[in-house]
Amino acid sequence: MANSIFAKRVECLDESATFKYSALAKNKIDLTIGRTNFDAPTQIKEATKDALDGGKIFYTKSRGIVELREKILEKLERENKIHNLDVEKIIVSVGAKQIIFEAVMALIDRNDEVAIPDPSWVSYESIVRIAEGKVVWLPLKAENGFIPDEDFFSVLENSNPRLIFINSPNNPTGAVYSKKIMERIVDIAERKNSFILSDEIYEKIIYEGRHISIGSMYENTITVNGFSKEFSMTGFRLGYGACPIKEVIDKMNLIQTQSVSCATSFVQYGAIAAFSEDIRDYVDRMVSELRERRDFLFENLKEIYPILEKPGGAFYFFPKINSDDIEYCDKLLENGVAAIPGSPFGPSGKGCIRISYGGSEINDLRKAIEILKSIQM
Numbered sequence: 001m002a003n004s005i006f007a008k009r010v011e012c013l014d015e016s017a018t019f020k021y022s023a024l025a026k027n028k029i030d031l032t033i034g035r036t037n038f039d040a041p042t043q044i045k046e047a048t049k050d051a052l053d054g055g056k057i058f059y060t061k062s063r064g065i066v067e068l069r070e071k072i073l074e075k076l077e078r079e080n081k082i083h084n085l086d087v088e089k090i091i092v093s094v095g096a097k098q099i100i101f102e103a104v105m106a107l108i109d110r111n112d113e114v115a116i117p118d119p120s121w122v123s124y125e126s127i128v129r130i131a132e133g134k135v136v137w138l139p140l141k142a143e144n145g146f147i148p149d150e151d152f153f154s155v156l157e158n159s160n161p162r163l164i165f166i167n168s169p170n171n172p173t174g175a176v177y178s179k180k181i182m183e184r185i186v187d188i189a190e191r192k193n194s195f196i197l198s199d200e201i202y203e204k205i206i207y208e209g210r211h212i213s214i215g216s217m218y219e220n221t222i223t224v225n226g227f228s229k230e231f232s233m234t235g236f237r238l239g240y241g242a243c244p245i246k247e248v249i250d251k252m253n254l255i256q257t258q259s260v261s262c263a264t265s266f267v268q269y270g271a272i273a274a275f276s277e278d279i280r281d282y283v284d285r286m287v288s289e290l291r292e293r294r295d296f297l298f299e300n301l302k303e304i305y306p307i308l309e310k311p312g313g314a315f316y317f318f319p320k321i322n323s324d325d326i327e328y329c330d331k332l333l334e335n336g337v338a339a340i341p342g343s344p345f346g347p348s349g350k351g352c353i354r355i356s357y358g359g360s361e362i363n364d365l366r367k368a369i370e371i372l373k374s375i376q377m
């Protein structure tokens with residue numbers, strides 16, 4: 001738009017494709033959503049209500065309450081083998097998304113290169129654009145199940161990224177990266193002195209393979225995680241970041257103090273219950289239900305879309321459809337199914353669609369399969 005009254009940083013942004021297509025999903029079988037249809041664990045809801053009734057209603061420390069950061073610290077050391085941390089090297093905020101935003105704002109200047117796997121969650125590119133950084137897409141292929149291959153590593157090797165995004169298990173592809181892949185990424189990052197942002201929000205939603213935290217291998221890593229997916233708490237808005245280099249978290253915290261101030265006080269207190277042993281049952285039940293949905297869908301989807309690997313984690317399929325993804329999703333909508341076109345997830349997403357099974361039970365998935373089978377394009 002000529003002579004726009006708005007700043008250039010918003011002119012280059014599009015509405016998040018996931019929000020846009022979710023809004024069109026009313027009265028359809030909704031395969032767009034980035035969460036599960038499970039209720040949040042009772043223990044966390046009760047603890048949050050108790051905190052609210054108990055007067056935990058004021059600003060907290062900007063980085064988050066120490067009791068919660070202590071639990072996060074323990075978890076990152078024990079489960080993720082990330083060392084050289086302490087509570088000051090951990091920051092809690094209003095969702096993993098805000099943590100990612102703060103990390104990019106703290107590290108990226110105009111024209112700094114940021115390497116992003118292609119396809120990737122839509123917000124990575126937008127956040128880098130707000131920071132005026134330069135996106136370097138690292139191409140991935142449906143044929144390889146979107147696991148990094150020689151083309152991916154060759155583009156990474158030939159770039160000079162200040163920051164590399166890694167997200168395993170992955171949105172939108174469901175891919176889980178092995179230790180070998182992580183080691184190759186670390187080798188390049190080390191030589192180029194790049195930071196890595198490891199988005200581990202789907203850590204616990206994994207069916208095959210083992211989750212590897214790249215922060216256990218490489219100090220210049222900001223590990224990002226949260227409560228949205230594992231505990232179906234997207235509306236609580238709570239996530240965290242950790243980095244052994246304290247200055248990184250200090251700078252992210254500066255942005256936090258001058259923007260959201262802190263995460264919601266009673267939500268932070270409630271989230272302490274997420275670290276109790278008895279909550280593991282909840283996660284196990286959810287993952288086993290999601291695994292059934294994944295297996296059911298895979299058996300059926302591979303007949304419709306021949307180029308499809310079984311995803312090892314998260315709750316998405318990202319099949320190649322062999323036609324225009326936007327036209328295809330519009331056609332699906334006309335027939336009662338909502339899914340998200342692949343192109344907003346990056347150049348390699350063109351000609352793919354994202355199917356989420358987080359929010360739909362097998363019965364609905366069965367109906368969706370019938371409709372997908374009937375679409376000819």
Ligand SMILES: Cc1ncc(COP(=O)(O)O)c(C=O)c1O
Nearest residue numbers: 034095096097121171226228239
């Ligand atoms: C890969 C990825 N990272 C981060 C987020 C954001 O999570 P939160 O709700 O904690 O902001 C999402 C949500 O969809 C996601 O898919």
